[in-house]
Each structure stands twice: as C-alpha cells, then as structure tokens.
Amino acid sequence: MQSSPKPLVAARSGKAGSALLLGVVNLALLGGVAYLTLIRSNKSMDSTKVNVDEYAAADAGGKVAALGRLQPKSGVVNIFGPPGDRVDALNFSLGSTVKKGDVLFAFSGELERRLAIDTLKAQKAEANKVREAAGKSKVAKRNEIDAEIRKGEAELGAQLAALNAKVEASKLQQARAAAELSRLETIRRNGVSVAEMDFLQIKTLADQAEIELRALEEQKVLAKVQAEAAKAAALAKVATFEAEADRALALIPYESLNAAEAAAEAKLASATIRAPFDGKIVKVAAKPGDTVASFPLLQVADTSAMVVVAEVYESDVPRLRKALADAKASIAVEVNARNITGDGKALKGTVTQADIAPIIAKNTVFALDPRGDSDRRVIEVEVKLDAAGSKAAADFIGLQVRVEFAIPGAGKP
Numbered sequence: 001m002q003s004s005p006k007p008l009v010a011a012r013s014g015k016a017g018s019a020l021l022l023g024v025v026n027l028a029l030l031g032g033v034a035y036l037t038l039i040r041s042n043k044s045m046d047s048t049k050v051n052v053d054e055y056a057a058a059d060a061g062g063k064v065a066a067l068g069r070l071q072p073k074s075g076v077v078n079i080f081g082p083p084g085d086r087v088d089a090l091n092f093s094l095g096s097t098v099k100k101g102d103v104l105f106a107f108s109g110e111l112e113r114r115l116a117i118d119t120l121k122a123q124k125a126e127a128n129k130v131r132e133a134a135g136k137s138k139v140a141k142r143n144e145i146d147a148e149i150r151k152g153e154a155e156l157g158a159q160l161a162a163l164n165a166k167v168e169a170s171k172l173q174q175a176r177a178a179a180e181l182s183r184l185e186t187i188r189r190n191g192v193s194v195a196e197m198d199f200l201q202i203k204t205l206a207d208q209a210e211i212e213l214r215a216l217e218e219q220k221v222l223a224k225v226q227a228e229a230a231k232a233a234a235l236a237k238v239a240t241f242e243a244e245a246d247r248a249l250a251l252i253p254y255e256s257l258n259a260a261e262a263a264a265e266a267k268l269a270s271a272t273i274r275a276p277f278d279g280k281i282v283k284v285a286a287k288p289g290d291t292v293a294s295f296p297l298l299q300v301a302d303t304s305a306m307v308v309v310a311e312v313y314e315s316d317v318p319r320l321r322k323a324l325a326d327a328k329a330s331i332a333v334e335v336n337a338r339n340i341t342g343d344g345k346a347l348k349g350t351v352t353q354a355d356i357a358p359i360i361a362k363n364t365v366f367a368l369d370p371r372g373d374s375d376r377r378v379i380e381v382e383v384k385l386d387a388a389g390s391k392a393a394a395d396f397i398g399l400q401v402r403v404e405f406a407i408p409g410a411g412k413p
Contacts, residue, residue, distance in 0.1 A: 064405040068310035078296035082271040098275040120261040156227035174209030303394035310403040311378035324353040336402040347389035
C-alpha cells in the first residue's frame with residue numbers, strides 16, 4: 001500500500017521535464033524568427049539602397065529609368081458575343097491573323113435569326129402582291145366607270161341629236177301651219193268664203209307643232225339633267241371604290257413589316273461577330289458548345305505597331321517634359337528585352353510630349369524582386385517602338401521590361 005505513491009512522483013517528474021524541453025525549443029524558434037526578421041529587414045534596406053543607387057546611376061548618366069509593359073498601340077480588344085447564345089464553331093485559332101470584317105464565330109441562334117428575316121421577306125412579298133392586286137383592281141374599276149361615263153355621254157349626244165332633229169321637224173311643221181293659217185285668214189279678210197273646218201284644222205296643226213316643240217325642248221333639258229346625274233353617280237362609285245381600296249391597302253402592315261425586317265437584319269448583324277480591324281487572335285476563352293455570357297470570348301490585337309507603357313516616377317516626369325518642351329522634340333528610348341531578343345540587345349523607341357499622360361496614379365507594374373518598392377506614384381508614358389522592335393515584341397504582349405529614357409545634355413559637367 002505504501003509503495004503506490006512512487007509511480008505518481010515519477011510521472012510528475014517526467015511531465016515537468018517534457019514541459020521544460022518544449023519551452024527551450026519555443027525559445028529557440030522565437031530567436032530564429034527574430035534573427036531572420038532582422039536579416040530580412042537589413043536586406044530590404046540594402047535592396048532599397050540598391051534601387052536608389054540604380055536610379056542615381058541612371059540619373060548621373062543622363063537617363064531616366066522606369067518599369068513598363070509591352071502592348072499593341074491600339075491595345076488589346078475584348079470581343080463579346082450575343083448573350084445567351086451558344087457557340088457552334090470558331091472560325092480561327094489562337095495566333096490566327098484576321099482581316100477587318102472576318103466572321104469570327106458561328107452561333108446556334110444564327111439560323112433562327114436568318115429564318116426570321118426570310119419570314120419577314122415572305123410576308124413583305126405577299127403584302128406586295130396584295131398591293132399590286134388592289135392597285136390593278138382599282139385601275140380596272142376606274143376604267144370601267146370611265147367607260148360607263150363615256151357611254152352615257154355618247155348616248156346623251158345621240159339622244160340630243162334625235163331630239164334636235166325632231167325640234168327642227170316640229171319647227172318646220174309649225175312654220176307651214178302658221179303660213180297656211182295666215183293665207184286662210186288673208187283670204188277670209190278679202191271676202192272669200194273659207195270652210196271653218198279647214199281653218200280649224202290648220203290652226204290645230206299649228207298648235208300641235210308648237211306643243212311638240214316645247215315638249216322636245218323639255219326632253220332635251222331632261223336628257224342633259226339625267227346624263228349629269230348618271231355621270232355624278234358614276235364618279236361617286238369611283239370615289240367609293242377608291243376609298244374602299246385605300247382602306248384595304250391601309251390594313252396591310254407594309255411599313256411595320258419594313259421596320260421589322262430592318263430590326264431583324266440589325267439583330268443578325270449585331271450577332272455576327274466580325275474582326276474590328278486587321279490583327280491577331282491573342283487569347284481564346286470560348287470553345288464550341290459554350291453558352292455566351294458576360295465575359296469576352298476572345299481578345300484580338302493589332303501587333304503591327306507595338307509600344308511600351310512605361311510607368312515613370314512622378315518626380316522624373318518634369319525632366320522629360322522639359323526635354324520635350326519643343327512640340328517636335330523626341331527622346332530616344334532603350335528597352336531592356338533580353339527575354340525577347342535572347343542576345344541582350346535593347347529594343348529602340350522614341351517618345352514625344354504628346355505621349356506623356358497627364359494623370360498620376362499608383363503603379364501597376366511591380367519589380368520582380370519581392371523586396372523592391374511596390375507602392376509608387378507614377379505617370380504613364382507611351383514609348384513607340386521602331387519597326388524592328390515592334391516585330392520582335394509582337395508575341396510578347398504584357399511582358400514587363402525596363403525602360404531608359406536618354407535625356408539630351410543631362411549628366412554633362
């Protein structure tokens with residue numbers, strides 16, 4: 001019973017030893033971390049000093065140094081597709097050269113858009129046929145009514161001619177009756193006996209001739225009135241028919257069909273993705289079967305004219321502006337591009353006053369050394385590469401480079 005405490009004491013002693021050993025290890029680790037931190041801090045200070053020395057050396061040599069990136073002068077253009085459509089085929093591959101206007105994609109919705117246009121064209125063709133038929137019917141009806149009017153006028157002329165003939169006959173009969181009546185009256189006044197029956201008969205003939213003459217004149221007036229009424233009725237028929245034809249034509253949605261066709265063609269054109277300029281496909285983000293969303297399907301760039309966008313320290317920019325005070329002045333630029341040329345030779349370029357941006361911003365190009373300055377206030381300066389430099393840099397879009405601007409006259413005693 002008394003021997004049981006011994007193991008307990010031994011166990012406690014072992015735990016105390018383990019804790020002590022762990023504490024020693026932790027102290028050693030903390031010491032190592034502190035040492036490494038001190039060394040890193042010293043190296044960072046040394047790195048800053050190296051960077052300062054590099055720029056001081058560049059300054060002493062009459063140069064301004066900066067970091068930059070290669071890019072096409074016109075930039076890299078994102079190409080989007082019709083949202084919600086599906087990519088059926090790509091008419092190019094990465095690195096392909098395209099011409100302005102080349103169709104870059106085939107989309108599944110293209111067939112539907114073309115069918116919509118064909119449908120509207122068919123509807124327009126049908127509408128045109130209806131319009132043509134209505135127009136022909138209108139002309140035919142007008143010709144028919146015009147023929148009726150001419151026929152009525154001809155009949156009126158014939159009727160009036162017959163009535164005029166009767167009028168002349170009645171006038172002649174009236175004149176003969178009047179002459180005979182005057183002769184009998186003269187004989188009677190001379191004392192010659194004239195039978196009353198003969199006298200009355202001649203007088204009756206004269207009266208009848210006068211009555212017929214008035215009746216014929218009234219028939220002529222009536223015939224003219226009837227002819228005018230018939231003509232007016234015919235013209236009214238023309239107006240009614242033309243109004244009905246115009247109403248029928250107005251019901252044909254011809255203008256809306258034209259507008260719908262124009263809209264459908266515009267929709268097809270906007271959904272047909274073409275190359276915006278002569279250039280090269282530099283990135284492809286879509287493949288057949290993909291559904292078009294808000295992201296770009298590809299990127300295209302004109303690599304025939306390459307530039308370097310250099311990020312110059314804001315404190316160095318006044319020197320550049322002073323050197324480029326003359327609007328026609330330019331500064332020679334050397335671009336360190338070992339990754340491109342492979343022989344350490346620099347690319348050549350120039351910069352003018354117009355190539356210096358007026359905006360100060362935070363740098364977007366960072367030194368490859370993680371200990372370097374990562375927060376700088378810079379101004380972008382666009383350096384135009386010469387033909388040889390553009391050709392060499394065409395396949396290195398986005399490459400980070402070091403740029404040196406040669407300041408004329410600087411660094412001389």
